[in-house]
Amino acid sequence: MHALPPLRAVEIFETLGHSQSLQEAAQRLQITPGAVSQQLKLLEQEVGTSLTYREGKRLRLTAAGTRYHQLCTQAFELLREAQQEMERARNTSMLSISAVPSLLKTWVAPLIFEWQEQHDPLLTLHLKGSHAEPDLEAEHIDFRITYGQTGLRSSNHTELYTDLVVPACSPQLLGSLGSLQHPRDILNYPLLSSDWQPRFTSPPSWREWFEAALVSLDAQPLDSFRIFSLSHMAIDAAVAGQGFVLAQCSMIQQELAQGKLILPFSLALPLPWPYVLSWRSGSFENPSSRQFHRWLLSRGRFQATANQSMLQQAQCRWPLT
Template sequence: MKSLPPLKSLQVFLFAARSGSFKAAAEQLFVTQAAVSQQIRLLEQHLNCKLFEREAKHTRLSAKGALLLPYIEQAFEQISSGVHALSFEPNANNLRISALHSTTSLLLIPKIHDFQQHHPQLNIQFSPNNRLDSFNDTDIDIAIRRGLGTYPGLESKKLIDDVIMLVACPRLLPANKTELTSILAIPLLEDTSSDIEEAVEDFCLRYQVKRDQLNANLKTTDAVPIIQNVLAGRGMAFVSKVLVAEHIKNGNLVNVLDYAYITPKTLYLVAPAHHFHWEKIKRFEAWLKPLLERHMAISSDEY
């Protein structure tokens, strides 16, 4: 592959071609006409062809120059768009966040007032959605998703490490909190999400019980009703620690058998790479990550 000519020569070519004059190009670029002529000569030598027909009082593109021009125009437009994307922050006073229903309901809405107190100029809008929005078709600024952090065409930043826990109301547990037969008799409210399923399989292997020994009587892929029913004392459930950490700390829920399954899936901030350069995204990330780290900092003696 032939090496590309210097970017400076291509820029000079673009200005000279558009203006039809080396003199006008020199004025627009704040250089001398001789400097423009030199860059055009260097470019012609590099490409081994004439790009301009030089006449007495003006210059015009040669056939090869006319062929080259639209490609150079497109290239500089792409460069300009990239620089613009990094520096331009649309709707700087609006922050539109797409997040899972559970993350929105159980984490963000209860905590967002703290962020708003520090950044009252920002209008926060939530778009609860269990699918990853297309950033090209919406005005979403940032998404929070649970997964492995692999989202083609997008940048992702891990927020926390997470575990899956088995939780229940304290009043549901037997007097002997490690008596397995009595614990297995408690109704299981089952989230059928993939990483929860992995935790259930791990639990069965760890305690040498069969899957049908679990007293499952409700199944859904939505963690919100699961956790609401667990809080109401209607059963136990395998849930993401990040969604119930505060309830455990307050004593509303207990970690049954101190069970924890380390899951590779956790929460990520997800967006096109240039969104992370926007000031509002930087502020949101700087607030959210330490908040979640404090939220998860529950020692085993608090279970």
């Protein structure tokens, strides 16, 4: 087995390769340019070939130096990642949480900030909104909150709750355009909807809701929707009076309480899949992670009950069972 060259010389060469300047590399490493040059010469002696050549005032990498630098960079990136992981593992005052963007904005963030204040105001929360499913182990993410079958693939997971969608609109929309006597009257208004394809199964459609409400569509076209890829964008449009939205109950609690949205009808349809909580294998080594896990499961159970209560308490003009 061949002996490795001095690690310090390799580290200096890796830095020099990014800057291609003795002075800049010396500044980054907080050593003198002479020390950089000396370590470079030592490394070239160890590997038995020239790694750089001069071009004016700059140092360029030779072909061998370019390939060697690429491999050295990969090795040092792994070492840096390993160091960062050890630092994160020691840091019990941080919690990293990933979630689908709309749920993060409307449900997770407001709740978790309240929990943070009660549990540990000094706890650092790292919240990441992403539709792409992260590698929890590689990215050192403690928890992932996602939708549907995607989350059920994780070896460590549990269901949180299954949301419901219900028609909602701004009270100003009805005040300016008339009133509703029957669910079919919604067809007189712009329809806002969400489409999560192809990554996730989309929520129930307006066509499905009208069928459940026993509204005969006949030849009524339902293709001229205002379609959003993010649920909270469709909800924001409804708050702005741009139409009726099939909104997820868990995402409109605040808007209902503030009178920004109303529920003219109480018929709600469940989403095809539940929201799912998954976690990396070492998460529970952190006491805050264990407490967050228990707390979020209880919030999921509470949300399922709150959804039903929301529908029962709504001032519905034409209640449906």
